[in-house]
Amino acid sequence: MAALTVAVLVAAGAAMGSINLLVDDVIRPGASRWIYGATMLLLGVVAATLAVRRRIGRWTIFALVLLGDLIYLVIALSVTDPLRYATPLMMLFAAFVAAWFLDGWMLVAHLVVTPVIVAVALAGSYDDVAGLLVQVCVDAGVLDLAAAGVFVLRRRIERLLASTQELSRRDPLTGLGNRRHLEEQARRVWRQSRRDGVRVAAMVLDLDHFKQLNDAHGHAAGDAVLRSVAAALTASVRPTDVLARLGGEELAVLGMVGDPTEAHRLAERLRRAVAGARTASGHVVTASIGIALVRPAEGEDPVDGLWRLLDLADAAMYQAKQGGRDRVATVPAPRPPSAPAASVVAGTADEMGGETADAGAA
Structure with missing residues (x-):
């Protein structure tokens, strides 16, 4: 121009x-x-x-x-x-x-x-x-x-x-990135993951019983909780990780890991950070976290791959809810038909702590 x-x-x-x-x-x-x-x-x-x-x-x-x-x-x-x-x-x-x-x-x-x-x-x-x-x-x-x-x-x-x-690109309440920011950063993460030969890990965090907290103490208390959780997570993620608010009480972390055990350790650190966050009024919450991993395929669209991966992590998060909340989980999932070359890593919460299954690994 x-x-x-x-x-x-x-x-x-x-x-x-x-x-x-x-x-x-x-x-x-x-x-x-x-x-x-x-x-x-x-x-x-x-x-x-x-x-x-x-x-x-x-x-x-x-x-x-x-x-x-x-x-x-x-x-x-x-x-x-x-x-x-x-x-x-x-x-x-x-x-x-x-x-x-x-x-x-x-x-x-x-x-x-x-x-x-x-x-x-x-x-x-x-x-x-x-x-x-x-x-x-x-x-x-x-x-x-x-x-x-x-x-x-x-x-x-x-x-x-x-x-x-x-x-x-920013959520006005928490100051975290939003969906647009997450999509923009996905291109960098996918490119670096292929170059370094590591997996991409997506984590979906959902605050437990957040609706009840809002109903009991008002939306101002809920907003304060979201801000304190955002601050705690910002201090806990790695410099290369992407932290964003998807909407409501749901947040996401996108990063790169060498193996599923590393992803589990990061998720546990985030879970403890949420549990340790406390507002000025003394309100605390916990979080259920779902994890999904993938090996990006050459030529794969990073934005499409991001949302497929977040869907898997979201399903894992609901399993953590069903398992009692305040925990980390993944669920096995079939390989997405639109990304046949991608290797999706999944397993149960117990497997992530010990021998983790690599579902659909090449």
């Missing part, structure tokens, strides 16, 4: 500047006319190159901005009357590009260069220094203020977009 935008601006500048070649007495005779024509041709080549490549870096934009400043100077020195045929407002092209695409110090460099270029370009049009300085202050001031204003507007928009994107 940046490459195409700059290409359009450069092409528009070349087109408008080329009109002067068709008007008599605008360009100085002799070498100036050839220099002017070569400059317009250079602009056209730059625009075509950017449009074809459709890629541009920040340093390239910085170089093009400085080149634009220099080109304006060449144009001003090539025309018979810069005040009529090469007004400094032509530098708005470079000013807006610098303000919208460059870093702060790069923009400052352009702002410093602008009055120097304007002064050199208009020096031949004024007999006295005072008149030149006034014109430079007016023209360069307008250009720099316009660029600075666009830069400030851009930074505010960037901060607003960053804040909006963060809110779209």
Whole structure:
């Protein structure tokens, strides 16, 4: 998008500047006319190159901005009357590009260069220094203020977009990631799991008797419990694990493990963390946790694989509920027909503690 935008601006500048070649007495005779024509041709080549490549870096934009400043100077020195045929407002092209695409110090460099270029370009049009300085202050001031204003507007928009994107990935109550965040991180986890040759583990945690707590003590107490549980889990998961709230009192953890025993140890640590979480009012809860593991297959869609794995972990969580709550469990499950190459690891809660069955392992 940046490459195409700059290409359009450069092409528009070349087109408008080329009109002067068709008007008599605008360009100085002799070498100036050839220099002017070569400059317009250079602009056209730059625009075509950017449009074809459709890629541009920040340093390239910085170089093009400085080149634009220099080109304006060449144009001003090539025309018979810069005040009529090469007004400094032509530098708005470079000013807006610098303000919208460059870093702060790069923009400052352009702002410093602008009055120097304007002064050199208009020096031949004024007999006295005072008149030149006034014109430079007016023209360069307008250009720099316009660029600075666009830069400030851009930074505010960037901060607003960053804040909006963060809110779209976070649960507002607990501060944990939400479903969108979980899906985004699944791509990283699946890719790293295949590279390292380890399994992906999904854990679904459901707070026990949470509805009764809400009914007995109110939703404010329930919200406080969710926040304390979220804080306890955040302190207990590994740095590479992804912790998210699926909805209500259900949370999920996505991570990588070398074997089922490691997954069981992590789940037990999370179960103890939930049981040890306490609100300011003294409310505590426990959690039932279901585990499912998979070996990601090459070419498998990580998001589809994520939700298949969470479905298995959810089924395991319900078995933990039926087994008495406040425990960890898994259940064997058939291999998903849409992912024939994936190896789903499952077993009973007792097997996870000792010899764990690897159902459907390749």
